[in-house]
Amino acid sequence: MRRDVAIVSWASFETPSEPARNEVEMLLPVIQEALGKVGLSQRDIGFTVSGSSDYLQGFPFAFVGALDAVGAWPPIRESHVEMDGAFALYEAVNVLQEEGIDTALVYAFARPSRGELDRTLTLQLDPYVVAPLWPDARSLAGLQAQALKDKGVDVPDVPPTHVADGAVAVVLAVGDRARALTGNPVWIRGIDHRIEPPALGVRDLTVSPSTETAAKVAGASGLDAAYLHVPYPHQELVLRHALGLNGQTVDAAAGPTMVGGLERFAAAAAAISAGRAKRAVAHATSGPCLQQNLVAVLEGAS
């Protein structure tokens, strides 16, 4: 990266089921908290990008409606990924390489408790030979867990798919701007994401070569902590192996779908800025059975 990018602020919210507020009402205080902690308003933000899935809300272009929580006036430079917010952060890190864009707001939100997440996630699968069978997300994770068992790995049972509502916002800034905004910028030293073939039967589900490659490109060595995005518990074992973790502090969480990966960045940044970790990996996954993986290396001031 030509320009150093740091996480300067974050806020997150998770609840098993948000009873009353809609996505915008749930997201707004989270964005305000993240911006407010470093004294910024939306007008100070050079690039805004979000991760969410309209299928969870049940409306086309629901992600555009979420901009109500941002205050997109005068018109802002904005983007969206139909993925976990961590992949939106990846886009933000790249846009921050441009001269003139010094700050970015990244957010993610989801309220899957209103639908049937195990079926909604089916729509991310191959539409010809897989999705018409409506395999539920938990069952696909079960195939992976059994493959691990058959290899002799002691794996936990596959629990029901973690359904939670929530939102997360992360503020990024470059170089001196980051130092001016906070005494504890958490620098993103490297970041990469890789994807595996879409056909489940082509992959060896017991390993995660995409995580390995992403970690290598991101420079994931010399770590003392790892914040792993783990939708199902057995996946932690696959990720530990792919990242070569051995003795590091590992914090694994599922989080709300579309939110959980970006939340790992917030959790890692919180640990580093509080001095509980020095150099940590933040990881996010997307797709069935760890199909796509993003790895970033975060570090406090040396």
Add this chain to the structure above:
Amino acid sequence: MTDVLVADHAIEYTYTRSTGPIIGAFLAGLRDKRFVGVRASDGRVLVPPAEYDPVTSDDLTELVDVADTGVVTTWTWNDDPVAGQPFDRPFAWALVKLDGADTGLLAAVDVPRDEMRTGLRVHARWADERVGAITDLACFTAGEGEGVTQGTVGEPVAIVETPIRLDFSYTPGVAASRFLRSVEKGEIVGQRCPKCQKVYVPPRGACSMCGVATDEELTLSGKGTVTTFCITNVPSPGLDPPYVTAWIRLDGADITSMFLIQECDPKDVRLGMRVEPVWAEDKQPNIGSIKYYRPSGEPDAPYDDYKEYI
């Protein structure tokens, strides 16, 4: 405590997709009760076939017949089937590597739970009616099948139709719930932005320009001014042409809302016309409780009053 409204909501659509020659051949094979794979760059046979090599991304073209019998490479027991799945009772999902193939095909397996295991030999059970879709393969079941069917595959399937449906228990949010409850009482409430003072109707809980919560609520008279309109001359369900749809700036609001204009000749509708709501007798917490707007009889609003909203 907010009085939360909840409504059933579904999205439903039948996707129509072209298949291409490789997936098309695989689906044509299923229609003929046989399996067709494709040879990958490294010599492996992929079933289901892929158009492009999963490692090198090369075009793949060599179709290979494989058996209707194979082996379970991994599996899981599904205690809670969901809508659309092959069975509505507990069943096993598995990846099945067919004899002659090197990769697993996802399918249901119809065997008792205590007989399900990795390494189980299974064969295809076909649907009675086959249309050239993955569902032509009903499931796998234990034991040996017919083996490999040789010969030319029928005409590749060109198109598949896949219906999807997702169901939601929809809640509109705090601000919209309060608005709909006010409508149920024959009132229209809006919310004011504490920053720019703009009034939103219906309220959305946030000012989309300032990105702040709008918690100050106010009740509007309901009267308004036509800022622009459209006369429609083709029929629509429940509406006889010609009918008029208008954007109306409600008095006190800073955004316009769309309503029908009735009880007047379409040719008399004009910008600046003053209008009032006609409420349904049986009011519900939905916007249909305002049946339409009609002329209020007041003099037209001056252009300056609504020029920002055209």
